[in-house]
Amino acid sequence: MxxxxxxxxxxxxxxxxxxxxxxxxxxxxxxxxxxxxxxxxxxxxxxxxxxxxxxxxxxxxxxxxxxxxxxxxxxxxxxxxxxxxxxxxxxxxxxxxxxxxxxxxxxxxxxxxxxxxxxxxxxxxxxxxxxxxxxxxxxxxxxxxxxxxNRFKVFGRYSMDVMEFFSLSTRAKGWVMTFIKMFWRYWTDFDTRRLTARDRRFxxxxxxxxxxxxxxxxxxxxxxxxxxxxxxxxxxxxxxxxxxxxxxxxxxxxxxxxxxxxxxxxxxxxxxxxxxxxxxxxxxxxxxxxxxxxxxxxxxxxxxxxxxxxxxxGWWIPTMHVPMPKASNFEEIHQAAFDVGRPHSVAVNRLGLRFVDEATGYDDFGKAMVADQLRTGANTPCWLVFDASFREKFTAGGILPTILMPDRRIPPDWWDHYIFRADSIEALAAKIHVPAAALKTTVGNMNEYARTGIDPEFGRGSNAYDQMFGDANVKPNPCLGAIDRAPFYAVPINLGDLGTxxxxxxxxxxxxxxxxxxxxxxxxxxxxxxxxxxxxxxxxxxxxxxxxxxxxxxxxxxxxxxxxxxxxxxxxxxxx
The missing domain is CATH 3.50.50.60 (FAD/NAD(P)-binding domain)
Structure with missing residues (x-):
């Protein structure tokens, strides 16, 4: 030829x-x-x-x-x-x-x-x-x-830049006005709306x-x-x-x-x-x-x-999946790179044990998943466990905060498949098949670390990178918040990647x-x-x-x- x-x-x-x-x-x-x-x-x-x-x-x-x-x-x-x-x-x-x-x-x-x-x-x-x-x-x-x-858009429609992402994902001061400006900018763009639903703002x-x-x-x-x-x-x-x-x-x-x-x-x-x-x-x-x-x-x-x-x-990153909007037979992947390190949460393997500084860089989070899987055979996926305080304020992959996605708005086929909920840590452990005693001890330790501001296991929140994705309103460590407000939740976290x-x-x-x-x-x-x-x-x-x-x-x-x-x-x- x-x-x-x-x-x-x-x-x-x-x-x-x-x-x-x-x-x-x-x-x-x-x-x-x-x-x-x-x-x-x-x-x-x-x-x-x-x-x-x-x-x-x-x-x-x-x-x-x-x-x-x-x-x-x-x-x-x-x-x-x-x-x-x-x-x-x-x-x-x-x-x-x-x-x-x-x-x-x-x-x-x-x-x-x-x-x-x-x-x-x-x-x-x-x-x-x-x-x-x-x-x-x-x-x-x-x-x-x-x-x-969609993970870089609001409601799968409005494009976010980096500063808007941080404002909305942490509900920082002025986040409502940030969203209103995005909404107004999109819907007053009449020429583009006649052509496509895609935001002209890249x-x-x-x-x-x-x-x-x-x-x-x-x-x-x-x-x-x-x-x-x-x-x-x-x-x-x-x-x-x-x-x-x-x-x-x-x-x-x-x-x-x-x-x-x-x-x-x-x-x-x-x-x-x-x-x-x-x-x-x-x-x-x-x-x-x-x-x-x-x-x-x-x-x-x-x-x-x-x-x-x-x-x-690979260039590792923790991910989770949920059904696509209006097409529940198909799933879409959501990055959970920063979600796993927010306060009021902990990542555990299937033995109920921590294995990483959750707020570390996403590639190191993935490396820790790989190492823990090779060591214990009880990772990939692991679990992100969090409480009502986390749920109110932060995203968990494709699960938006309660102000945007209250529990009653989560489709019934998501519960106990993509997101799990229970009124106690023991009941949550039973749902996700993690040893209850181990998970309860891990959560108790995290609550003590939140009180002192020091994580003696992995040093979560002890450096500027970790703190960048914490919550400045949480003291004394912006990355450590008590996991003590029912109901309690868990989502599976996959070994995802950004490529090889x-x-x-x-x-x-x-x-x-x-x-x-x-x-x-x-x-x-x-x-x-x-x-x-x-x-x-x-x-x-x-x-x-x-x-x-x-x-x-x-x-x-x-x-x-x-x-x-x-x-x-x-x-x-x-x-x-």
Missing amino acids: SASETFDVVVVGSGAAGAVAALRAAERGLSVLVVEKAHKFGGTSATSGGVLWVPDNKLGPSDDNREKTLSYLGSVMTGPVQRDRLDAYLDHAPAMARFIKDQGIPLGVAAWPDYYQGAPDARADRSLIVDTFDGPQLGRFFPLMREQY TMGAALMGWLYKKVFERGVQLRLDTKLDELVTAGGRVTGVRVSHFGRVYEIAARHGVVLCAGGFEWNQELRERYFPVPGLARHSSTPEDANRGEGLLAGLKVGAATEHTDA KGGLKADAHARVLDTQDRPIPGLYAAGNNAGSPFGNCYPGAGGTIGPAMTFGYVAANHIAACAQGQDPVPAGKAAA
Whole structure:
């Protein structure tokens, strides 16, 4: 089969890694095609929080530097990493951020604490985020960008930015006015309401991808949807293009200078989960777009001799599931990343025992679930147990606070399947089949910790990251509140994920390596299609998207330099 068309660069996958690879390659003068198997573009990134972890970013007043970042990372990364690839990330991430900023994208610093606040040189200025984006600026592509999940909307309709999310999820002072403004903004947008129920206001990950694709399209990059990668095309040991399928039609597209795999991880492929993960979990508990990331890019790379790394871990996040509104036969996944650490609650395994600082970073919560499952066999799922005080104020995944979803409004088929309720801890334990004595002791301990403000078991609420998701009105520790007001509740918490940490092994130039650590000519990988530069560590908010965008940028620079007969920029130097 001969190629029907040719581009300088073919990018597989339309998430943040693919968007930046395409934008940078086009800016360097190359013709670019992005292929996306879904009928909407934006990938997992469009449904995310849209945060980038970029240390030493120079986008705000800061004394951060490379040495401080290495001091921090050196204390929190416990597994093997490729040091030259990590160095390349630290050197090129700030240049990538400047490039994005120079494109006119409003990228700025978010005051989000690094996830290990007790570690040396932890900070709260390494995460970046973009302002909201006006969706109709994408023109005909507006309805074709992947939409945010209901968990990032109010009533599945009104988009929230980060500050609105925190205001509403904690019922902070002024939260009612925040909601009224969102409501008014949506319903007075008459032009958009005539077109679609979708909010024209893109926030979080949707904002990031909206801004990126506005610039991508302005550069003349082509985007092809419903176009699935079947395999890589090779000639003489070099990757020369892709074979794709579109509604049953199979054809080839040639790539003069490189193919960049940015097709996400393999979290929706149960067979690959069983092959690689020590505790596989279920694909349906993933919080990424349903059935999207099935490892096609990974499998295509393996077929041409690529090596892999870090495939034994996911970007973990606790999740829970509830029936879809107005379609009770179908379930939707809700992230419970911050819910599990709110006061007046405790997370226990099926023995009724705690196993983690519940307010820790969501990836570490997941790691603790995995470790506890391997140790006891009584986790995945675990249980979030809480009382009426929690229920009144906080969300529990898809269960909204009582002011928005009183018990009488919870559908009858949810009770004792998705959410459990009882008038005593002992009765609740019986319902969820957890030893009553153990659960009662655990809750009693938590009540004593709430009184003293000190958690001697796991140190919950003892650092700035934990406290960010607590309740400032709860004293003396905002993360510890007594669990003593009936009725008592429990919801099952799944081992969910934001994708996989491992994938194809790539070098400091984002070139995919074979099993002898030799670059496979013409093949690059970025995002979750490649192994994380941090190994099994999640250093801070945006620890997935930051490297994804950076190595998309790095790949484009290397391809452009080779195509234009220039010496590629050394791994430790940033391209202008």
